[in-house]
Amino acid sequence: MSNDVEWEQGQEQVHLDLLYGHLDEMRERAQARLRETRLSRGSTHQAMSERDSMSALLADQIERYDAVENGLCFGRIDGFDGTTRYIGRIGLYDEKSGEHIPLLTDWRAPASRPFYLATAASPEGVQRRRHIRTRGRKVTDLDDEVLDLDVANVTAGKTLSGLAGEATLMAAIKAKRTGRMSDIVETIQAEQDVVIRSDLGGALVVQGGPGTGKTAVALHRAAYLLYTFRELLETRAVLIVGPNDTFLRYISQVLPSLAETGVLLCTVGDLFPGVTARREEPAVVAEIKGRLTFTDILRKALDDRQRQPTKRIPIEIDRDGNRETLYLEPGEARRARNLARATKKPHNAARAAFEKEIVEALTTKIAERIGDDPFADITRAAFESGRKDDFANAEDIGNNVLDQSDIAEIRKSLAKEPEVLAVCDWLWPVLTPQQLVAGLYASPERLDKAAPQLTGSERAALRRDPRGGWTAADVPLLDEAAELLDGDKPVSDEFVIEERERLARREYAEGALQILEGSRSLDDEEDPEYLAATDLIDAADLGERQRVRSHVTAAQRAAADRSWAFGHIIVDEAQELSPMAWRLLMRRCPSRSLTLVGDVAQTGDLSGAASWETTLRPYVENRWRLAELTVNYRTPAEIMAVAAGVLADIDPTMSPPRSVRETGVPPWAERIDPVKLTDRLVDAVRQETAEAGDGRVGVLVPAGRVADLGAAVASAIGGTAVGAGADLVSPVVVLTVKQAKGLEFDSVLLVEPDEIVKGSPRGASDLYVALTRATQRLGILHTKPLPPAVRL
Numbered sequence: 148m149s150n151d152v153e154w155e156q157g158q159e160q161v162h163l164d165l166l167y168g169h170l171d172e173m174r175e176r177a178q179a180r181l182r183e184t185r186l187s188r189g190s191t192h193q194a195m196s197e198r199d200s201m202s203a204l205l206a207d208q209i210e211r212y213d214a215v216e217n218g219l220c221f222g223r224i225d226g227f228d229g230t231t232r233y234i235g236r237i238g239l240y241d242e243k244s245g246e247h248i249p250l251l252t253d254w255r256a257p258a259s260r261p262f263y264l265a266t267a268a269s270p271e272g273v274q275r276r277r278h279i280r281t282r283g284r285k286v287t288d289l290d291d292e293v294l295d296l297d298v299a300n301v302t303a304g305k306t307l308s309g310l311a312g313e314a315t316l317m318a319a320i321k322a323k324r325t326g327r328m329s330d331i332v333e334t335i336q337a338e339q340d341v342v343i344r345s346d347l348g349g350a351l352v353v354q355g356g357p358g359t360g361k362t363a364v365a366l367h368r369a370a371y372l373l374y375t376f377r378e379l380l381e382t383r384a385v386l387i388v389g390p391n392d393t394f395l396r397y398i399s400q401v402l403p404s405l406a407e408t409g410v411l412l413c414t415v416g417d418l419f420p421g422v423t424a425r426r427e428e429p430a431v432v433a434e435i436k437g438r439l440t441f442t443d444i445l446r447k448a449l450d451d452r453q454r455q456p457t458k459r460i461p462i463e464i465d466r467d468g469n470r471e472t473l474y475l476e477p478g479e480a481r482r483a484r485n486l487a488r489a490t491k492k493p494h495n496a497a498r499a500a501f502e503k504e505i506v507e508a509l510t511t512k513i514a515e516r517i518g519d520d521p522f523a524d525i526t527r528a529a530f531e532s533g534r535k536d537d538f539a540n541a542e543d544i545g546n547n548v549l550d551q552s553d554i555a556e557i558r559k560s561l562a563k564e565p566e567v568l569a570v571c572d573w574l575w576p577v578l579t580p581q582q583l584v585a586g587l588y589a590s591p592e593r594l595d596k597a598a599p600q601l602t603g604s605e606r607a608a609l610r611r612d613p614r615g616g617w618t619a620a621d622v623p624l625l626d627e628a629a630e631l632l633d634g635d636k637p638v639s640d641e642f643v644i645e646e647r648e649r650l651a652r653r654e655y656a657e658g659a660l661q662i663l664e665g666s667r668s669l670d671d672e673e674d675p676e677y678l679a680a681t682d683l684i685d686a687a688d689l690g691e692r693q694r695v696r697s698h699v700t701a702a703q704r705a706a707a708d709r710s711w712a713f714g715h716i717i718v719d720e721a722q723e724l725s726p727m728a729w730r731l732l733m734r735r736c737p738s739r740s741l742t743l744v745g746d747v748a749q750t751g752d753l754s755g756a757a758s759w760e761t762t763l764r765p766y767v768e769n770r771w772r773l774a775e776l777t778v779n780y781r782t783p784a785e786i787m788a789v790a791a792g793v794l795a796d797i798d799p800t801m802s803p804p805r806s807v808r809e810t811g812v813p814p815w816a817e818r819i820d821p822v823k824l825t826d827r828l829v830d831a832v833r834q835e836t837a838e839a840g841d842g843r844v845g846v847l848v849p850a851g852r853v854a855d856l857g858a859a860v861a862s863a864i865g866g867t868a869v870g871a872g873a874d875l876v877s878p879v880v881v882l883t884v885k886q887a888k889g890l891e892f893d894s895v896l897l898v899e900p901d902e903i904v905k906g907s908p909r910g911a912s913d914l915y916v917a918l919t920r921a922t923q924r925l926g927i928l929h930t931k932p933l934p935p936a937v938r939l
């Protein structure tokens with residue numbers, strides 16, 4: 148290292164020490180305040196609640212300071228005007244002099260933007276951009292780019308390649324994978340920056356091929372939006388939707404490392420409070436449930452529950468100790484149903500109108516019977532003969548000897564009659580969404596009536612036992628059912644807290660049950676196992692529940708509230724959502740402030756999107772904007788060349804993203820005898836783990852082979868994780884392509900690509916996904932010929 152570089156590094160170390168000194172001071176101050184606040188006693192409910200909120204705020208602050216410990220400051224820009232600005236994960240100021248002097252500028256602040264955008268051709272006032280690389284609190288390297296074209300030693304090669312901070316970028320890209328995604332805040336590229344900082348309003352679609360940083364950009368956009376529109380988004384919350392739990396775990400560290408925690412991360416399957424959708428089902432069944440026609444099917448299923456009797460219904464009631472039978476006529480029931488429907492209220496809310504009408508019809512019957520005037524004919528004759536003054540009006544004659552208060556009494560007692568209520572329950576039952584949907588699946592007759600537009604075999608595929616929990620594709624249907632049944636029912640704080648507790652309980656209970664008898668779904672609340680398991684909650688758990696009671700954030704509130712309107716929704720792998728899932732998400736985002744990232748070439752789900760245009764038109768017409776990401780930071784050029792052949796097969800009009808680097812390592816394929824496949828795979832995994840060192844190896848297999856091949860690899864190689872729920876931190880992970888969506892590994896071994904292609908109508912897209920998961924090496928093992936599109 149030259150003396151100059153050493154001196155420069157020393158100077159940066161001094162500044163870094165100053166920044167960490169500030170961070171430490173702020174953290175200590177917050178810790179001291181937190182201790183004080185926790186010790187303070189509040190006598191009133193309000194004082195206690197204020198103390199709890201303050202504690203939560205301070206705890207959040209401390210968490211943020213901890214989160215930015217690594218890579219606190221990573222950049223510096225020197226302007227042509229002689230100014231210097233340091234860029235980092237948060238903003239820090241020198242307040243001692245009484246002035247607000249910036250020591251470190253948050254990467255999201257407008258003043259940091261030139262750090263990401265400046266090029267030699269368009270330097271944005273920046274003469275030099277410096278990437279400061281650190282390990283812990285120590286400066287390890289500096290990566291300078293001079294952007295002044297007049298300066299002799301301008302780093303032209305770097306800027307002409309269009310990449311900012313190329314050396315730092317390459318170091319990040321080539322680094323071994325850890326099983327957890329890292330943030331890219333130090334090396335965001337210009338086309339990514341434009342997406343991250345795009346306006347909050349409207350729907351933004353980010354289309355990009357594999358490895359172009361869509362997920363990374365989506366997460367950084369969440370952090371940017373929270374920083375820029377904090378007030379609005381902290382009260383309305385930001386929702387990030389990902390394809391599965393494994394993926395959510397994979398990205399879970401990114402926002403905390405950017406000091407943002409108030410975001411709700413979940414799958415579509417998590418979006419119905421009270422339901423944990425973990426049941427599996429065949430892709431073809433999920434596809435049927437994803438069709439838009441299910442809005443009609445559910446409506447008809449509900450109409451079917453609003454029964455119309457064909458015969459009079461006897462209703463036995465108790466009147467002054469005597470049993471009496473009334474008859475409800477089909478016409479009366481029809482009239483009540485029509486009136487209830489005419490209220491245009493959701494089904495459950497309209498029940499009151501239905502009940503009122505039934506009670507009214509029965510009241511009239513009783514009133515007619517007991518109030519019938521035996522002298523009506525004589526009275527009417529008297530009226531007609533001129534003694535009109537003795538009577539109020541003609542209608543009063545003969546109808547009833549009961550007055551209004553008598554009739555009101557009858558009405559009141561009928562409204563409480565168990566038999567009357569039972570008949571109302573039968574004709575117009577109050578339903579939960581779960582009852583409506585499960586009831587539909589459970590009954591071939593109901594399915595036949597509600598879904599004549601499906602084929603007989605499609606209806607048969609939907610049939611299932613109501614016990615055993617819910618699938619992800621059920622959740623949009625439950626949400627749709629809830630709309631029909633309850634509309635927008637606001638939830639109370641108590642419900643939010645209950646829901647959080649329920650989830651905590653469920654997690655605990657599920658854990659306990661898994662230990663007892665393997666993973667059995669607990670969604671059926673009547674399942675006796677559920678009650679048994681919840682009884683296991685111990686004192687420590689109760690203590691924890693007490694603690695969470697104190698502070699409910701908007702994101703937590705939103706998680707428990709089906710009718711919550713999010714401030715912004717970000718959907719990753721958005722191409723996978725079914726039309727019914729889109730309806731659910733759009734209901735959660737009436738402002739249509741959305742960021743949708745995905746790649747229609749990677750669509751694997753049978754009900755997923757083939758075009759953004761068709762998917763979005765029903766919700767935003769053509770008012771959406773498209774941004775494209777074109778550079779692949781993950782997949783080396785050698786591997787991408789193979790994937791490009793498969794992409795051409797899927798859609799010849801699509802072009803693959805440009806890889807930023809070559810590795811010099813060509814992908815390989817080996818055809819083997821079927822009986823030797825398992826042994827050869829185990830050998831290959833051993834070899835690749837040695838190559839990957841402390842990196843990660845992904846073994847991607849056809850869906851039907853994950854159990855046997857996974858077991859074989861796991862028994863031969865310690866620390867192998869298999870299938871859904873696999874811990875990605877493990878050195879070797881065996882997954883299906885669906886499970887590997889959005890993930891990446893240093894080395895990928897792909898098994899039986901032909902079977903993957905033939906395994907689904909979207910098999911070619913699955914193969915494209917599988918081929919683009921590696922950051923360094925790709926090997927293919929096959930017993931049948933390779934699909935023709937795979938050319939090696």
Ligand SMILES: Nc1ncnc2c1ncn2[C@@H]1O[C@H](COP(=O)(O)OP(=O)(O)OP(=O)(O)O)[C@@H](O)[C@H]1O
Pocket residue numbers: 316319320329330331334335336339355356357358359360361362363364746749780781888889890891919
């Ligand atoms: N500007 C960047 N600096 C450093 N690394 C980057 C940058 N952009 C993307 N990457 C890295 O490239 C890899 C791919 O990014 P990401 O997973 O976000 O891509 P993607 O478009 O979502 O991919 P896919 O659609 O294939 O799942 C990640 O390791 C990410 O950290």
